[in-house]
């Protein structure tokens with residue numbers, strides 16, 4: 001990977017992608033969290049190779065149709081499709097930039113649009129040649145995971161506990177569905193109904209927003225305070241028992257990760273630095289070359 005991978009073939013790649021991303025976000029802010037999550041789900045399954053973008057065919061059930069990916073919002077995919085379209089309109093860039101790199105650039109751009117830190121993006125990923133729903137199983141974290149489980153999954157991708165905590169702060173933006181938290185607010189275990197690590201008032205608000213028989217597809221802000229701003233309020237929320245998922249709240253409950261949560265709740269610059277480091281490392285996971293990848297003409301289908 002290098003920062004100037006396309007300096008000869010498509011020197012304006014960064015500007016073209018950024019313009020397309022800005023245009024899409026103006027139409028719908030949902031594109032911001034959707035793109036960020038799409039990048040994570042891509043990198044953790046078969047590396048950052050746009051395997052998550054492949055559409056299923058009659059012969060192949062692709063990654064995006066695994067249950068863990070079903071809730072990926074369409075606007076994230078559309079960000080990449082629109083940026084690719086803009087690149088293809090430029091004769092020198094046409095079919096030169098990988099979908100994996102477009103997604104990586106677009107992710108940086110949406111973080112910046114939401115008020116997060118900017119950073120240089122390494123480029124030169126090739127697009128993967130395989131995408132199966134089966135390969136998703138067990139590779140993405142679940143909302144009920146504890147710190148041991150989260151650390152194990154991130155370690156598999158050469159990411160540290162600090163990286164895991166910094167990346168979890170992506171939940172400073174975006175939505176989740178009521179179905180994902182019913183257990184925390186109604187049937188925590190045999191003897192108590194509400195997760196005791198949940199802030200009492202926040203638990204009440206969640207019960208109001210997600211009544212028992214509500215459609216599990218109803219959406220909630222993951223950061224109840226600044227849902228549209230990329231900031232360290234995520235960590236301040238955890239200190240107050242306002243982490244939406246168990247996997248968020250355990251970062252404060254568990255003594256191994258709590259010092260980091262407290263440090264980043266206090267110091268947003270330190271958090272921003274850690275986030276940039278972690279995103280850069282995430283972008284290096286399982287990168288393909290011209291030997292095991294190619295440049296897709298259509299991000300949703302193999303050439």
Ligand code: HEM
Nearest residue numbers: 033034037040071073141142143167170174175176177247
């Ligand atoms: C640490 C373990 C993680 C777990 C257990 C987890 C789980 C989830 C779940 C269950 C949702 C809600 C899905 C829904 O109900 O529709 C969600 C949303 C989201 N996740 Fe994560 N996630 C994790 C880490 C990450 C990371 C590392 C990133 C990105 C760097 C990320 C970015 C997002 C974003 C932005 C959303 C909101 C999506 C939207 O509004 O469309 N998550 N996550």
Ligand SMILES: [Ca+2]
Nearest residue numbers: 042045047051
């Ligand atoms: Ca992938």
Ligand SMILES: [Ca+2]
Nearest residue numbers: 172223226229
């Ligand atoms: Ca926020």
